[in-house]
Amino acid sequence: MLDGVATQLERYMDLLSARQKLVTSNIANADTPGYQTQDIDFQSEFQSALGGAPHVMEVQGLPFKNDGNNVSLDRESRLLSENALRFSVASNLLRSEIQQVRTAIKEGQGS
């Protein structure tokens, strides 16, 4: 609707919310036996030209607990706040884009 930057921002926010959802389910399953931490490869998903649903994968290299669960609450809480902050930055940028368009419309009405 607006321009290239706004489209990119929209995709960025979409990916962030997808990732946030995975982080939430990792936290919810922090005590589920056999559950493996899930995530998306953010960089490659963002760079891939195709939109659509991101590819979910299991995170490698995390230590397993005795019940076969490898959720690290430290990792998830870091990602939780990181995603929320990134989302906040993106939404502020998008808002200023929209504000510019709105200003243009209003100035047009004034004359």
Add this chain to the structure above:
Amino acid sequence: MSLFSAISVGASGMAAQRARAELLVENLANAETTRTPDGGPYRRKDAVFESTDISSPFASFFDTQLHGSGVAISDIVTDTSDPERRYMPGHPDADADGYVAFPHINPAEDMVDLMSAARGYEANVAAISAVKDMIQKSIDLLH
């Protein structure tokens, strides 16, 4: 993929941890219980968690690609180990040899599990409020 379903996932985590905490509190309360409706001493209970798809008919219509999995209690297991026998001849539930069967419960173990359940609950609350902030930011784009 909607952020609203992330809230449901967090809520399922809260519900599961709360149910687990209830069982642990029940264990602690009954650590010395020698009579139950089934006969014999109280037996320790524990919850088994299982990851499940959070399905709401409304969300699943729009949201087919990315399944955030929530958590649910799949089973409640009852401890089958032998009760602890203490020599208390004066006790009304003592057997012919003067031994009373007490539940096989270690209060310290249950206390630690209870703390872990409380922390898990807090983590889910934090997740929900982070997601809620993101939704609020999106709504603010309209202003």
